Amino acid sequence: QKEVEQNSGPLSVPEGAIASLNCTYSDRVSQSFFWYRQYSGKSPELIMSIYSNGDKEDGRFTAQLNKASQYVSLLIRDSQPSDSATYLCAVNLPGTYKYIFGTGTRLKVLA
Amino acid sequence: DVKVTQSSRYLVKRTGEKVFLECVQDMDHENMFWYRQDPGLGLRLIYFSYDVKMKEKGDIPEGYSVSREKKERFSLILESASTNQTSMYLCASTAGTVETQYFGPGTRLLVL
Numbered sequence: 001q002k003e004v005e006q007n008s009g010p011l012s013v014p015e016g017a018i019a020s021l022n023c024t025y026s027d028r029v030s031q032s033f034f035w036y037r038q039y040s041g042k043s044p045e046l047i048m049s050i051y052s053n054g055d056k057e058d059g060r061f062t063a064q065l066n067k068a069s070q071y072v073s074l075l076i077r078d079s080q081p082s083d084s085a086t087y088l089c090a091v092n093l094p095g096t097y098k099y100i101f102g103t104g105t106r107l108k109v110l111a
Numbered sequence: 112d113v114k115v116t117q118s119s120r121y122l123v124k125r126t127g128e129k130v131f132l133e134c135v136q137d138m139d140h141e142n143m144f145w146y147r148q149d150p151g152l153g154l155r156l157i158y159f160s161y162d163v164k165m166k167e168k169g170d171i172p173e174g175y176s177v178s179r180e181k182k183e184r185f186s187l188i189l190e191s192a193s194t195n196q197t198s199m200y201l202c203a204s205t206a207g208t209v210e211t212q213y214f215g216p217g218t219r220l221l222v223l
Contacts, residue, residue, distance in 0.1 A: 008151075033183065034212070042216070042217070043201055043213075043214040043215060043216050043217045044154075044201075044212075044213075044214050045214070046211045049211055073169050087155070088153070090212070096145075096158060097159055097161050097205075098159070098169070099144075099156075099212060101146075101153050101154040102151065102153060103151060103153035104153060
């Protein structure tokens with residue numbers, strides 16, 4: 001069974017701090033990784049995708065991928081109360097149309 | 112802007128009823144998916160479709176069926192609703208095999 005693991009949290013950070021969210025995956029050949037944000041009662045929306053080892057930055061968000069260690073992380077700089085949400089990590093199963101989602105990490109940014 | 116819509120935001124049904132959930136996307140995406148989301152269990156794939164009239168079972172297809180007669184529309188059918196099918200149902204679509212999934216707003220189904 002392919003798995004994607006995330007710490008459920010909640011992860012609490014003060015406003016303006018860096019929030020670090022982590023995700024590990026079990027399928028060593030996975031190539032495509034996604035971070036989604038989900039507000040309570042809403043559907044997931046994409047924050048970033050990452051396909052290559054290293055860092056990918058988009059505004060206040062940085063995704064980091066380390067395929068050798070099988071983890072992908074999301075850093076949120078200058079965290080805002082509006083960033084309070086559940087963050088889902090998703091991995092595409094190679095050669096398939098399927099995506100495996102982690103159960104999500106709940107982030108709370110304290111004003 | 113990609114738009115995925117679902118027929119209902121909230122539904123209340125009785126045990127044994129046949130339930131139809133409909134999803135429509137307007138971006139000509141090839142692939143469409145149905146998930147259910149439950150606390151502590153995350154998103155679990157019920158069925159997906161990679162073309163019109165083509166479908167494949169996901170991880171939890173029991174008690175569900177799907178229909179895709181047109182490219183833009185993907186329906187989830189609960190043949191005989193049961194209380195353990197109370198959940199949030201999310202539809203998603205993608206353009207290709209490793210593309211971003213775009214989600215609809217979700218349908219919160221309560222089966223009494």
